[in-house]
Amino acid sequence: MRQQAEGDDYDGLTFEVIEHARVADKTIAQKGVYLIPNSFTLLSLLAGFYSITQSALGDGHFYHACLAIFVSALLDGLDGRAARMLNAQSPFGEQMDSLADCIAFGLAPALLIYHYALQPLGRIGIACAFVFAACAAMRLARFNVQIGVVDKKYFIGVASPLAAILVTSFVMVHMSWQAELPRSSHGFAIVAAVWVVISGLLMVSNLKYHSFKQFDKKRVPFVVLILLVFALGIVLYDIPAGILAISVIYALSGIVTAIFNKFR
Numbered sequence: 001m002r003q004q005a006e007g008d009d010y011d012g013l014t015f016e017v018i019e020h021a022r023v024a025d026k027t028i029a030q031k032g033v034y035l036i037p038n039s040f041t042l043l044s045l046l047a048g049f050y051s052i053t054q055s056a057l058g059d060g061h062f063y064h065a066c067l068a069i070f071v072s073a074l075l076d077g078l079d080g081r082a083a084r085m086l087n088a089q090s091p092f093g094e095q096m097d098s099l100a101d102c103i104a105f106g107l108a109p110a111l112l113i114y115h116y117a118l119q120p121l122g123r124i125g126i127a128c129a130f131v132f133a134a135c136a137a138m139r140l141a142r143f144n145v146q147i148g149v150v151d152k153k154y155f156i157g158v159a160s161p162l163a164a165i166l167v168t169s170f171v172m173v174h175m176s177w178q179a180e181l182p183r184s185s186h187g188f189a190i191v192a193a194v195w196v197v198i199s200g201l202l203m204v205s206n207l208k209y210h211s212f213k214q215f216d217k218k219r220v221p222f223v224v225l226i227l228l229v230f231a232l233g234i235v236l237y238d239i240p241a242g243i244l245a246i247s248v249i250y251a252l253s254g255i256v257t258a259i260f261n262k263f264r
Helices: 002-010 035-057 062-085 091-121 123-145 160-175 186-203 222-237 239-263
Strands: 018-023 026-031 154-156 208-210
Touching: 035 062, 035 091, 062 091, 062 160, 091 123, 091 160, 091 186, 123 160, 123 186, 160 186, 160 239, 186 239, 208 239, 222 239
Parallel strands: none
Antiparallel strands: 018 026, 154 208
């Protein structure tokens, strides 16, 4: 009778998520999902999907596609914060977040850079865009299996939102420099291909990057606040270029740290 009762949860006539958790050495079934963090995840997914539709429309819509990826990155940060603040973390939320990230920070940036710059390269352009999307999927899969194993203070490889921002800010910066380097030129297409492949490979590398998750309740030297003011000033002067510069510095920090540790 007990097996039959448990099987009734999967009668095919309802829409329900059932998770099994260990509580006091017992396995209990928990129904339902947490609304607030999963709502942020769905909004992040929506922004990524909107970016894909705008990239497909071509000229005149790339700026909207870029903005949508930035919005998705912001929402992606909020869902994790909300889950920790509300103690609303769950395996369903973790898996849904990764699947949404794969679309918003893997597929959306890959299609953006392909439609914007890589089409003149033909099949090579398709291959380079696919490398980025595939690396994002592999990076997220590796992240899932390493939950609870690696130090939370570090990311292993560039996080997928940052890799997406590297590609997106690259496109936005070029929008201001099209007169000097036309978008239709093979020279720019080659530069974009190299850029997107490197961004993808950084995601699946074993370089360590600070996650800054430990700074929520931790005091830092006052000079850090002053440096933050300068960084904000740079970003406000030219937002896309400032974001690109900060992202590149962060991406290079893992390489510099690895080289320093190797020689030390």
